[in-house]
Amino acid sequence: MSTTAPVAAGSVVDPTITGRLGDSPARPDGVAKVQGSFAFSGDLSADGFLWGATLRSPHPYARVVSIDLSAAWKINGVEAIITAADVPGKPTYGLISQDQPVFAAEYVRFVGEPVAAVAANHPDTCRRALEAIVVTYEVLEPLTDPERSVDGSFPPIHPDGNVFRHQRIVRGDTSVTGEVVVEGDYEIGMQDQAFLGLEAALAIPDPGGAGVELYVATQWLHEDRHQIAACLGLEDEQVRLTLGGVGGAFGAREDISLQVHTCLLALRTGRPVRIAYSREESFLGHVHRHPARIWMRHHATVDGKIVKIEARFVMDGGAYASTSSAVLINAVTHTQGPYKCDNAVVDGWAVRTNNLPCGAMRGFGVVQACFAHEGQMDRLAAACGLDPVEIRLRNAMETGDRLITGQVIENVAPVARCILETAALPLPDEPVGGHDGDPMRLPGGAGLTADRSHIRRGIGWGVAIKNLMYSEGFDDYSTARCVLRDGVASLKFATSEVGQGFVTIAGQIARSVLGVDDVVLEPIDTTIGSAGSTSASRQTWMSGGAVDGACRLVREQLFAHVGSQHGIDPLRLAIDGRDVIDTMGDLRVPVAEASAGVTFEETFEHHHRPTEDLDEDGQGNCHTAFAFVAHRAVVDVDPELGLVKVIQIATAQDIGRALNPLSVLGQIEGGIAQGVGLAVMEEIIQTDGRVRNANFTDYLLPTMLDMPDVLVSLIEEPDPMAPLGAKGVGEPPCISSTPAVVAAIRDAIGKDLTRTPVRPSDIVF
Amino acid sequence: MSDATAGVPAVGTNQIYTLHVNGEDRDVSDAWVGESLLYVLRERLGLMGSKGACEQGECGSCSVLIDDELVCGCLVLAASAVGQQIVTIEGIAPVGAPSDVQQAFVDAGAVQCGFCTPGLIMATHALLDRSPEPSEYEIREELSGNVCRCTGYGRIIDAVQRVSVSRRSDAASASEVAS
Ligand code: FES
Ligand code: FES
Numbered sequence: 001m002s003t004t005a006p007v008a009a010g011s012v013v014d015p016t017i018t019g020r021l022g023d024s025p026a027r028p029d030g031v032a033k034v035q036g037s038f039a040f041s042g043d044l045s046a047d048g049f050l051w052g053a054t055l056r057s058p059h060p061y062a063r064v065v066s067i068d069l070s071a072a073w074k075i076n077g078v079e080a081i082i083t084a085a086d087v088p089g090k091p092t093y094g095l096i097s098q099d100q101p102v103f104a105a106e107y108v109r110f111v112g113e114p115v116a117a118v119a120a121n122h123p124d125t126c127r128r129a130l131e132a133i134v135v136t137y138e139v140l141e142p143l144t145d146p147e148r149s150v151d152g153s154f155p156p157i158h159p160d161g162n163v164f165r166h167q168r169i170v171r172g173d174t175s176v177t178g179e180v181v182v183e184g185d186y187e188i189g190m191q192d193q194a195f196l197g198l199e200a201a202l203a204i205p206d207p208g209g210a211g212v213e214l215y216v217a218t219q220w221l222h223e224d225r226h227q228i229a230a231c232l233g234l235e236d237e238q239v240r241l242t243l244g245g246v247g248g249a250f251g252a253r254e255d256i257s258l259q260v261h262t263c264l265l266a267l268r269t270g271r272p273v274r275i276a277y278s279r280e281e282s283f284l285g286h287v288h289r290h291p292a293r294i295w296m297r298h299h300a301t302v303d304g305k306i307v308k309i310e311a312r313f314v315m316d317g318g319a320y321a322s323t324s325s326a327v328l329i330n331a332v333t334h335t336q337g338p339y340k341c342d343n344a345v346v347d348g349w350a351v352r353t354n355n356l357p358c359g360a361m362r363g364f365g366v367v368q369a370c371f372a373h374e375g376q377m378d379r380l381a382a383a384c385g386l387d388p389v390e391i392r393l394r395n396a397m398e399t400g401d402r403l404i405t406g407q408v409i410e411n412v413a414p415v416a417r418c419i420l421e422t423a424a425l426p427l428p429d430e431p432v433g434g435h436d437g438d439p440m441r442l443p444g445g446a447g448l449t450a451d452r453s454h455i456r457r458g459i460g461w462g463v464a465i466k467n468l469m470y471s472e473g474f475d476d477y478s479t480a481r482c483v484l485r486d487g488v489a490s491l492k493f494a495t496s497e498v499g500q501g502f503v504t505i506a507g508q509i510a511r512s513v514l515g516v517d518d519v520v521l522e523p524i525d526t527t528i529g530s531a532g533s534t535s536a537s538r539q540t541w542m543s544g545g546a547v548d549g550a551c552r553l554v555r556e557q558l559f560a561h562v563g564s565q566h567g568i569d570p571l572r573l574a575i576d577g578r579d580v581i582d583t584m585g586d587l588r589v590p591v592a593e594a595s596a597g598v599t600f601e602e603t604f605e606h607h608h609r610p611t612e613d614l615d616e617d618g619q620g621n622c623h624t625a626f627a628f629v630a631h632r633a634v635v636d637v638d639p640e641l642g643l644v645k646v647i648q649i650a651t652a653q654d655i656g657r658a659l660n661p662l663s664v665l666g667q668i669e670g671g672i673a674q675g676v677g678l679a680v681m682e683e684i685i686q687t688d689g690r691v692r693n694a695n696f697t698d699y700l701l702p703t704m705l706d707m708p709d710v711l712v713s714l715i716e717e718p719d720p721m722a723p724l725g726a727k728g729v730g731e732p733p734c735i736s737s738t739p740a741v742v743a744a745i746r747d748a749i750g751k752d753l754t755r756t757p758v759r760p761s762d763i764v765f
Numbered sequence: 766m767s768d769a770t771a772g773v774p775a776v777g778t779n780q781i782y783t784l785h786v787n788g789e790d791r792d793v794s795d796a797w798v799g800e801s802l803l804y805v806l807r808e809r810l811g812l813m814g815s816k817g818a819c820e821q822g823e824c825g826s827c828s829v830l831i832d833d834e835l836v837c838g839c840l841v842l843a844a845s846a847v848g849q850q851i852v853t854i855e856g857i858a859p860v861g862a863p864s865d866v867q868q869a870f871v872d873a874g875a876v877q878c879g880f881c882t883p884g885l886i887m888a889t890h891a892l893l894d895r896s897p898e899p900s901e902y903e904i905r906e907e908l909s910g911n912v913c914r915c916t917g918y919g920r921i922i923d924a925v926q927r928v929s930v931s932r933r934s935d936a937a938s939a940s941e942v943a944s
Contacts, residue, residue, distance in 0.1 A: 030871035033879030036814020036854035043813040196818040196880040247880030499878025662874040669917030696823035
């Protein structure tokens with residue numbers, strides 16, 4: 001290629017280059033995934049491996065009197081059996097406070113708590129060995145009502161007590177009252193992340209037990225490593241993690257599940273060990289979305305302007321802490337929703353019970369708050385004689401407004417635009433009950449279901465604010481390395497790709513910054529610094545910022561190199577298409593040529609701006625950034641059978657900038673599916689601490705037939721605070737879609753539904 | 766009983782039997798007879814493309830074809846499939862040369878984590894073979910046995926429709942050439 005072709009000033013980027021920011025290139029792992037050759041963590045194997053399996057508590061609360069392993073040891077093929085006595089390091093783990101035992105020692109505190117683990121030659125040998133372990137329990141009365149944890153009427157079920165955290169927020173004039181007052185009690189059921197790729201891991205011990213290598217599907221490799229190493233009694237460096245292919249996460253892979261057990265069995269046997277959970281075990285083995293009871297009272301002027309909000313939150317964290325305290329803070333600090341409010345009194349508790357442990361799930365506390373504040377907005381609209389859109393527009397938050405924590409919203413805040421653009425999307429043209437003759441569109445589908453003439457249609461609204469990234473003073477960062485050589489960029493990061501598509505975005509960033517076509521992604525593992533967690537809608541911002549930073553540093557090196565070769569000030573150089581050009585002269589050198597035989601390498605850590613703790617009145621700049629979204633739902637309801645068909649969801653979402661429009665659409669549609677699920681079908685049912693539906697026959701997930709048409713409007717106002725102008729897009733879609741659907745059902749049948757998911761009995765009776 | 770049961774090993778024994786998978790005879794040795802087809806495909810024959818997300822027939826991740834019929838590999842005893850033609854995701858197209866359905870899933874953004882994808886590819890091939898121009902409702906009905914937790918299905922429906930359209934225009938131009 002020629003290096004001296006003259007360039008016309010202002011020449012445009014070569015349109016044949018695809019895969020840059022703003023394009024929607026194919027996923028780099030796409031072909032492997034459609035062909036079945038992509039290796040998920042459960043697909044990994046090693047010579048001479050053993051299967052591992054976990055014995056779990058059948059009781060919500062019991063004292064472990066004795067464990068007899070003798071019969072299990074007699075089974076042919078059993079190679080190891082381990083219990084709490086075999087944990088060489090820290091006996092407990094946890095993301096925020098380490099209160100959860102690797103194996104129960106004295107007490108079991110939820111149904112499904114690990115008590116022992118075995119390694120054997122076949123999954124069925126494992127099953128028989130688990131059956132042969134005899135655990136004698138002294139069964140205790142379980143604590144299952146979270147209110148008893150709040151009021152202190154139940155003796156502590158854990159040395160750390162029954163309250164994970166209490167937070168109060170007091171702002172403004174708490175004595176003021178409104179001319180209009182509405183209040184309600186709301187309840188949110190326990191939702192499961194229900195990723196399809198079950199928990200699975202492969203651990204390979206180092207010779208002599210000097211360390212261990214773990215391949216695992218997780219959201220945060222470095223945090224896992226730190227917790228695992230502590231429990232194994234090893235240094236962090238002795239534990240190496242590589243990301244096994246991840247079949248979805250949605251928060252359920254933020255905590256430790258099988259990691260420590262797999263490593264312990266591998267170190268004990270000196271052989272590779274695989275553990276793969278069943279679906280039932282998965283329901284028991286990871287944390288869920290907190291069930292919550294929320295009371296809210298809104299005071300407003302007669303024309304519907306919010307004057308004050310009072311609220312009380314009780315979130316059931318289950319047996320162990322996980323991220324309960326952070327989920328609580330997210331919930332209470334989002335009490336007002338995306339609306340202006342100067343005065344507030346809020347009390348929130350996250351408490352311990354003998355129910356399933358709860359922690360992170362997409363939306364992280366804000367889902368619960370939003371269900372309540374949106375119910376309140378509809379009540380307020382009714383009390384003021386306004387329609388649901390008008391009440392929300394009158395109160396819509398703008399940049400410069402304050403949260404009830406006193407924090408100023410500095411981000412782009414197009415709340416009114418989200419509402420208006422959603423309202424502008426067309427309503428479905430299909431008649432109530434679906435087009436004639438198509439029974440599939442009836443609530444309940446074909447068969448002896450709804451009588452078309454009795455079906456009622458409703459429309460409902462939900463609008464949300466969601467914080468992005470981590471909060472409360474956590475120094476959050478992500479690390480990336482870029483190497484440029486011979487026109488090929490190699491990127492290295494520990495960012496968990498869980499399906500969201502960061503691997504696609506990373507390549508787009510490198511192509512845009514460096515003018516290359518070929519981007520190689522190095523394995524995702526712990527041989528580089530942490531990328532933080534794939535959660536809190538943070539990776540495009542954080543790891544995107546890190547990749548962008550590393551690529552820009554490499555570009556500076558490249559310009560310095562080209563500049564010195566040609567005697568040109570590097571500041572005059574720029575990337576144009578695939579070339580380095582002199583913006584004040586006619587030099588044009590292809591990047592491939594400029595980097596031929598030379599290696600440019602840089603590592604960059606992206607930190608977001610610091611945040612603060614809340615004070616005892618819940619005041620402080622605790623969050624990093626915010627995004628906004630509106631949803632409008634249309635439903636058909638059969639009031640006789642209590643069946644709901646969600647017909648359409650329209651949404652306008654504040655995304656900053658669409659770095660990959662197709663990925664954004666996928667996040668929005670996928671998030672809405674989970675929001676619809678929480679509205680009408682998804683709930684883990686527990687009675688007396690026992691799970692009744694830990695399988696996909698009884699825990700219902702939206703199928704293609706349950707999913708409505710989705711209309712999407714992307715609001716692109718690049719955020720100056722975001723490294724690439726792009727806000728996280730993963731969580732907002734599943735936050736206000738749920739209240740929108742429930743509001744639509746209320747609208748259809750005229751009932752005061754205050755609980756989600758809405759059950760047929762809530763509609764009929 | 767069909768002759769398919771002729772080679773089925775007796776319950777409780779570990780025997781050698783032969784499965785016909787993706788056009789090849791594959792011996793399964795020293796297997797416990799209680800193993801599902803999904804387990805045998807993955808763990809004994811190394812065909813990891815079929816996935817298991819529920820092992821009770823609810824999610825479709827394990828979809829394979831047995832004598833051209835779409836079934837859940839998790840619900841079929843491997844030993845009962847002796848003598849039948851089994852096609853898995855690995856048998857749909859050669860590595861690196863995706864089928865039209867596979868390519869459409871990639872292009873349309875129908876793949877996120879990809880765990881549901883092999884099963885959906887199998888189900889989509891079966892659907893389009895049976896019904897080349899399905900309506901949207903028909904797609905929803907026919908693929909409703911395949912759960913996807915990531916995508917919300919919109920891009921999957923788009924991928925199926927893209928294949929239907931491109932096959933029709935391919936067929937139309939082929940018949941134009943012929944006439
Ligand atoms: S694994 Fe077979 S249907 Fe779910
Ligand atoms: S892409 Fe993840 S389950 Fe479908």
